[in-house]
Amino acid sequence: MNVSRTIESTFSDRQRETMTAIVLEENRTAAVLAIGTANPANCVLQDDFPDWYFRVTRSDHLATLKAKMKRICEKSGVRKRHFHHTEEMIGSHPEFLDRALPSLGARLRITDDAVPELAAAAAAKAIAEWGRPAADITHLVVSTNSGAGAPGPDLRLAALLGLRPTVQRTVLHLHGCSAGTAALRVAKDLAENGGGGGARVLVVSVDANVIGLRAPDEAHLDALVVNSIFGDGAGAVIVGAGPMVAAVERPVFHMVAAAQATLPGTERVAVMRAGESGLHYGLGTELPAMVRGSIERCLVEVVAPLGLAGGGGGGGGWNWNSFFWAMHPGGRAILDSYEAALGLGPEKLAASRHVLSEYGNVLGATVIFVLDELRRRRRGGGADCEWGVMVAVGPGITIETMVLRASGSRDEP
Numbered sequence: 541m542n543v544s545r546t547i548e549s550t551f552s553d554r555q556r557e558t559m560t561a562i563v564l565e566e567n568r569t570a571a572v573l574a575i576g577t578a579n580p581a582n583c584v585l586q587d588d589f590p591d592w593y594f595r596v597t598r599s600d601h602l603a604t605l606k607a608k609m610k611r612i613c614e615k616s617g618v619r620k621r622h623f624h625h626t627e628e629m630i631g632s633h634p635e636f637l638d639r640a641l642p643s644l645g646a647r648l649r650i651t652d653d654a655v656p657e658l659a660a661a662a663a664a665k666a667i668a669e670w671g672r673p674a675a676d677i678t679h680l681v682v683s684t685n686s687g688a689g690a691p692g693p694d695l696r697l698a699a700l701l702g703l704r705p706t707v708q709r710t711v712l713h714l715h716g717c718s719a720g721t722a723a724l725r726v727a728k729d730l731a732e733n734g735g736g737g738g739a740r741v742l743v744v745s746v747d748a749n750v751i752g753l754r755a756p757d758e759a760h761l762d763a764l765v766v767n768s769i770f771g772d773g774a775g776a777v778i779v780g781a782g783p784m785v786a787a788v789e790r791p792v793f794h795m796v797a798a799a800q801a802t803l804p805g806t807e808r809v810a811v812m813r814a815g816e817s818g819l820h821y822g823l824g825t826e827l828p829a830m831v832r833g834s835i836e837r838c839l840v841e842v843v844a845p846l847g848l849a850g851g852g853g854g855g856g857g858w859n860w861n862s863f864f865w866a867m868h869p870g871g872r873a874i875l876d877s878y879e880a881a882l883g884l885g886p887e888k889l890a891a892s893r894h895v896l897s898e899y900g901n902v903l904g905a906t907v908i909f910v911l912d913e914l915r916r917r918r919r920g921g922g923a924d925c926e927w928g929v930m931v932a933v934g935p936g937i938t939i940e941t942m943v944l945r946a947s948g949s950r951d952e953p
């Protein structure tokens with residue numbers, strides 16, 4: 541597809557001017573250059589999950605809770621998930637099942653190995669696709685909710701991948717489901733402004749939820765939801781700006797603009813806190829409605845200054861169907877909220893729904909899985925828009941957004 545023709549036919553005069561300027565700026569704008577993902581081998585089908593979970597947590601006597609989890613699983617939009625933890629591992633750690641027992645140390649000893657190894661599996665795929673040696677990586681940004689220690693998973697990952705000793709490392713802890721998008725925002729900044737040009741940033745978002753796994757409990761019904769939708773995985777991206785190495789590097793998505801918005805008065809809706817018995821969390825039932833009520837305002841703030849949205853189409857008078865969407869699938873109801881608030885056609889969130897179905901919510905890594913799925917669909921000939929937006933919601937409530945421009949479907953010089 542020719543980008544000039546797309547701009548010509550779809551947008552107004554002012555939008556055309558801004559978008560053409562962005563196209564000209566492209567060389568200085570950070571881009572996703574390669575993507576890799578990985579999951580642990582242990583795979584549990586969602587239809588089997590309530591039986592598996594109540595058996596491994598020795599909770600089969602809690603029949604009402606089990607029936608509730610079955611209802612949640614049926615409505616979750618999830619088909620299967622992958623976990624680092626296994627029935628055997630949980631069996632050898634009875635302290636994981638009892639909130640009164642200290643277990644943080646034992647959990648961290650597991651994640652200390654699992655997190656960098658899972659991260660390395662995803663990163664190795666991204667580096668292989670990128671086509672340059674690992675030693676050419678100048679910056680490393682790791683985001684995770686599954687660890688607490690220094691040196692952290694970044695150092696072990698750097699050693700596993702053979703990164704240079706001068707690689708500049710940054711770790712983002714406990715950004716919840718927005719961890720991947722936050723890491724990509726940081727990487728965009730580093731690639732565009734750090735390293736004196738030619739920076740190449742490896743971003744890895746990774747989680748192993750054994751850090752917060754617990755037995756079902758009448759006093760914590762949100763834990764039934766969390767246990768029904770979250771899974772383990774790692775997503776890796778190589779981000780770069782400036783001149784590309786000819787015949788080797790090729791942008792997949794240009795990272796045009798990034799923003800973060802915090803919704804006032806929502807500090808208690810989604811929370812995470814490390815404690816003696818592992819990671820504690822709380823998830824309010826009002827989250828999907830909050831997303832529905834605020835997402836369009838956040839999007840307008842990031843998209844309107846670029847002159848990209850407005851006129852025609854669906855919700856609020858903005859033509860949101862003229863974008864492709866890399867929405868973090870926090871849960872099926874969150875995706876439904878995006879769809880309703882923005883008046884999106886059913887095909888617009890197909891990549892996000894597919895990732896939710898095949899992997900569950902793998903926290904920060906999920907958006908990287910969605911980017912991977914979006915480009916797979918584009919390469920397979922699936923028609924989609926040139927311009928898109930990545931969105932993820934994390935504790936805060938924090939809404940991270942990034943405007944993307946796909947380059948794979950246009951004529952490259």
Ligand SMILES: CCCCCCCCCCCCCCCCCC(=O)SCCNC(=O)CCNC(=O)[C@H](O)C(C)(C)COP(=O)(O)OP(=O)(O)OC[C@H]1O[C@@H](n2cnc3c(N)ncnc32)[C@H](O)[C@@H]1OP(=O)(O)O
Pocket residue numbers: 608611612615616617716717718749750751752753754761762763765766767768770771810811812819821822823824825826827828870871872873874901933934935
């Ligand atoms: C694998 C190991 C995991 C270990 C944990 C590891 C640590 C992970 C850390 C996670 C921390 C999370 C917090 C921080 C992150 C925030 C950022 C996010 O995006 S976070 C992710 C954001 N994701 C979300 O927030 C999930 C969004 N929610 C959904 O996708 C859907 O509501 C649904 C699939 C859960 C149910 O489908 P839907 O069509 O709504 O169907 P119905 O209306 O029929 O409800 C069925 C039953 O579910 C009930 N119930 C529902 N919600 C809650 C709740 N919060 N509370 C309690 N109960 C809840 C409801 O009452 C009903 O009960 P019953 O009447 O049958 O007895």
